[in-house]
Amino acid sequence: MTSQPENPDAATPTSAVPEAGVPDDVEDAVEPAVEPARTPSTSARERYADLVELVQKYRAAYYNDDAPLVSDAEFDRLYSELERIEALNPELVTNDSPTQVVGGDVSVAFAAVDHLTRMYSLEDVFSLAELEAWLRRAEASVEKRHGTAPQWLTELKIDGLAVNLLYRDGVLVRAATRGDGTTGEDITHNVATIKDIPQKLHGTGFPAEMEVRGEVYIASKDFAALNEQMVAAGRAPYANPRNTAAGSLRQKDPAETAKRPLSMYVHGIGAREGLETTSQSQTYAQLKEWGMPTSPYYKVLDTLEEVMGFIAHYGEHRHDLIHEIDGIVVKVDDFATQRELGHTSRVPRWSVAYKYPPEEVNTKLLDIRVNVGRTGRVTPYAVMTPVKVAGSTVEMATLHNQDVVKAKGVLIGDTVVLRKAGDVIPEVVGPVVALRTGDEREFVMPTHCPSCGTELAPAKEGDIDIRCPNARSCPAQLTERVAHLAGRGGFDIEALGYEAAAALTTGPGPDPAENGGVIMPSGPGPLTSEADVFTIADLDLSGVVVWREIRAKGEGTGRFQQVPYFYTKATAKKPSVPTRNTEKLFEELEKAKSQPLWRVLVALSIRHVGPTASRALATAFGSMDAIRAASEVALADVDGVGPIIAEALVEWFAVDWHREIVDAWAAAGVRMQDEVDESTPRTLEGLTLVVTGTLPNFSRDEAKEAIITRGGKAAGSVSRQTSYVVAGENAGTKLDKAESLGVKVLDEDGFVRLLAEGPAAEPDDQAVFAEEGEDA
Template sequence: MNADVAADQPTPDDFETARARHDVLAAEVEKHRQLYNRDDAPIISDAEYDALMRELMGLEDAFPVLRTQDSPTQAVGGDVSELFAAVQHAEPLLSLDNAFSDEELSSWAERITEEVPDAAYLCELKIDGLAVNLTYENGVLIRGATRGDGRTGEDITPNVRTIADVPHRLTASGEFPVPEFLEVRGEVYMSAQSFEKLNADRMAENERISALNEQRAKEGKRQQKLLPMYANPRNAAAGSLRQKDSAETAKRSLSMTVYGVGARRGFEPDRQSEGYAALKSWGLPTSTHWKVVETLDEVRAYIGEYHERRHSVVHEIDGVVIKIDSIAAQRRLGSTTRAPRWAIAFKYPPEEVTTRLRDILVSVGRTGRATPYAVLEPVRVAGSEVEFATLHNQDVVKAKGVLIGDRVVVRKAGDVIPEVVGPVEGARTGDEREFVMPAECPECGTALRPMSEGDIDLRCPNARSCPAQLRERLAYLTGRSCLDIDGLGYVACTALTQPLEPKTPPVGDEGDLFDLTMDKLLPIKVVVRDPDTGLPKHTDDGEPKVVSFFANDRGEPKENAIKLLANVEKAKQQQLWRLINGLSIRHVGPVAARALAVEFGDLDAIFAAEEERLAAVDGVGPTIAAAVRQWYEVDWHREIIEKWRAAGVVFQEEPAEGVAKNLAGVTVVITGTLEGWTRDGAADAVRVRGGKVSGSVSKKTSFVVVGESPGSKYEKAVKLGVPILGTEGFAELLENGAEAARAKAEPVPE
């Protein structure tokens, strides 16, 4: 035998190793398959399950003898629960094969086009819900069933009947007569909004139970168990649909979207898309997002579009399903034991994973708020590695029922800060422990307390001297939404407020920012801190990571020091609203800061105004007005203002010359990337002309300005009939006002 060929053949040792790993994997996958499909109690994320399944399939590809009929790779769904009666599907309800990369998608398409050249593709969103089969006889709903194992499902008819989207009787259509018999396949889901409300209600109830349990503990009474939090909308929908009492299901705000048909008599469409048209005509809830395309490049464009817009639809999606549109071609391609060959699911990177909660620590923010956060075993989610996640406050920790050592569900949607959703209770070992909120500030030792009656959050009252608060306030002041000082990032702010050397920091409060000199910068050495948590970073040897931040090895200024001082000088001329926003006045954010700047045009005038005068400003109100007055009444706050004045910081808003106030009474929403404008620049252009900029679309919105890659605001504008402006229309609005802009508004799509 050729030596090169022989070297490529698996040895008996290779096979034995593969078989041993296959046995372990098969048992693991089977356990998780049943937990997910039958029990609605998964203890790992979809992404982790997919990884196990892919490894199992890889072993079976390498050693086909391992691919037996009882392998999980050949199964569909899970076993049928004993809670409901078992029912047979007239036609098997199969699963889908997955693609996780463009290469895998291309490989599937190549196999398809070899047998079916020039096939059109139907693309639709992959809803993350529970697969359900509806059976109609002569247009009457006779049964609703879960997927089960693909052939036998659970009879959940009473619960399905509570879903408002599901018609109990199909409506006859002239073009598509109601068939004699029809199986309709679809996905039952809970909208993101309904899911958030369900968990919020449970969290509120858990807070009540926790308070009651504290009293019960004092009295030596048995404590009531907290309600489990749902990890995601899919689990919430599945749990709701499997309630024994259909009245409970009816309370859960479930919805359904249908995506195909199974067995049928009296209905034989030529194309999948034709089938969707028929289903819609009969009153069934079909998707509005599907699209038939001719090329794989168009499929890729659809996948890319909804990857960017995956949060613009009402339900959770975890990918895109691609099907061959021709029914004849579908039959020619056929199916495996578990999935059709004519369809595939392209899966997006996961936004939700499970990992170990190593610890719960507390950070202190710029307003003194003490926030528990999760220290996690590092895990990749939504395209980035996550090691920390927010837990909001001590009551939320308790209400979510998470324990240190738990396996927890972590969610990160796009750029949103990672959040611990809840524990995976089924994975507990008994070694977990409860989190106890510290009584003192972790950075300055001051006793934590609520700052007002009824305040849930604990805060450090040492606002002036707490190093954490100063560091965070300076980072906020110099950040993008305030002074926007390039070169003064989080590490630089740490260097200025908490240097290892010299002993006296060059910035003792915000007032010192504009007095920085090169002589003050060069001696600074600092312990590098993590921007998410404020915790010190360490070297490989376990020592704190120390750097000379502004000087090189010869003691000369680094470029960052020169750049920093130049940008600090430039920031003395920054817009007034940014200066106000940077003061970290409680309740005062960019919107209120802009309103105050526009109304008064002078920082001194704002602080000289009576509380009633401040409250009368549109966008301010009594709470913010009181906060502004309270802030200025503090001695060291006024000292900051005086230090800035002495340094030459400009406190007056320069009036915009030659700009007409032609947008009074006009409310504009801006979405997408607008050519020639930054988002802030476009918003300021509206405000300087007397208009308002809102973050949400309503019937009161005058115009929605749409750039490239708009989000859900565009769709809502279309739905409400709000005039839509592109780049030219926006220019017309700024130049000539609302009436002229309406002539440039885009036609609202049907």
């Protein structure tokens, strides 16, 4: 949905025809890309009527009920289609078209109040090409008038609720929602509970009357904590911070509003009798002096290239911010130029909002199934209608456990909100309750393992998670363990991916066409224990088959056939032989035998024992035999291990078939003892280093290995105990924290010198990252 900019004094056009968000003198010089149709077709009229009804319905749900029925991305798509039809058929447009009004209606639950100056929406653009075209048009108009290009105040588009605060002689006398842009809802008593908003401004020199516009939001960490409280109380969590903030401000009882962690940032100014500032940025500085909460995330930029750089930076770091954003707002900074450019009937011509690709979408929850992990944990997961979100197509998402399913309140058949923030695992946020039909059904957690049929139970009394206790023989657990041991943290066997692991450890199962297109393996495969993984070449793999969907002209048909996985298909002229990938698998298994001890430990799937603990154990003990023989106390004393991991290690080695795996790997030639390289100097003894960003000549694992082999500790987070931070490209928040704590920051050249010489390498000669004023 659209956000709210400030509003300099300007007349409001009354034409019913939508006006483009560019100045008239530029607009007249641009040849239309499409000749407008003189007479709308019947289909255009019908589609237009449908779109008007849909947009009005969804807008009312979003603004008035704080209960959106569709995702922002879907609303934006429908709204853009409506604008296109109106551009081609202007005679269809009426004054009550959604493109001619701002925001939503005013709720009858609150007193209606008029804003002194109108609150406008923003024109949204959804691609960098659209944004560049908008900025160049506006820039050309300003240069034509003044001979110089404008400065651009560029700031984050907060995903919150726009409010209008009226101060008289420095005292807050009224707060209102945007409403329809002219009239809003009086929420003064609720806003008074927000600590960020001063009831009386600090200092002196206040205007006689001033409207301050801002965005009320809930900070990301506060929203997470609020939802944890909801789940702990057995209630469904809130869907998103924006609607939670809006709903909080519309509570009848201000005491209820006060319970919500609301905050605000100023983003503009309306009526301002006696305010002498001449630009947006100057106004922000003045408001900050008076105690108003102004965002730390804005810059005044001179060029389009700088604006694009700002957008790229926060596109990469949007999840490092205090609050959620859905885009970037670009405004002409100078007020006089804003007034010259003016407004259309709905949006200012001096401001535009670039929307990042959506991270929340709505989709259909087709089913909830369960997955059995490598430690036996049974995890529900959502199967959904495939949908594109945050740049990738998603059709499955974890639901963690049965309590989370219940807390989220999702039913099979629901339309659900799906969220995927950057590289974060997709998450089902919750249901869109208003779209339920009554045909939905509850998810029931199975009582027996779907892979081996063993009765499920918690591992320990009081555990939320339930597990399959048949760890040794459950095909699903074996598949996960084999895929894990071949992963990047384990033996790093590229040719042994998840599909190959499943083909080795399970049978093909029933025809996926009979199961909604989902492949459900069943029964054992030729590999019945990971103990035999290094002797796979001795197994008969010629009969191993998997299901493949039959495709026609590049599209799936919904029909499946079984095909050989490890061997070629025999023909009249050629017998079946191992595929090139199978031969590569055999070669990689041989190479994997020489991996260092810490990788072998990771590959064993010992609970809690990941790469960090494994490195610490390998460094401390040097061999598998020494680790097996160590007492729980000796294991726990290792820095980076501790009592929980130590207990897990002792318990794991106490199981006979676990020990058989280690013995079988050793017999196959897997290295069980690290060779001490006396030639590697212990230059980092006693130092703690954090590696962040991308280094040209080191992978993250290689950099950590270089630190550990020289006696240093490779940490994952920056603290006052950190000796150095090694920062590559796109270093992010760890670099910011290092600079704030005064921790020495090295680039790759400085890192290489430190590895060779230790702290004796003069720090001043090592390239300290990011000169003042530069973005890292």
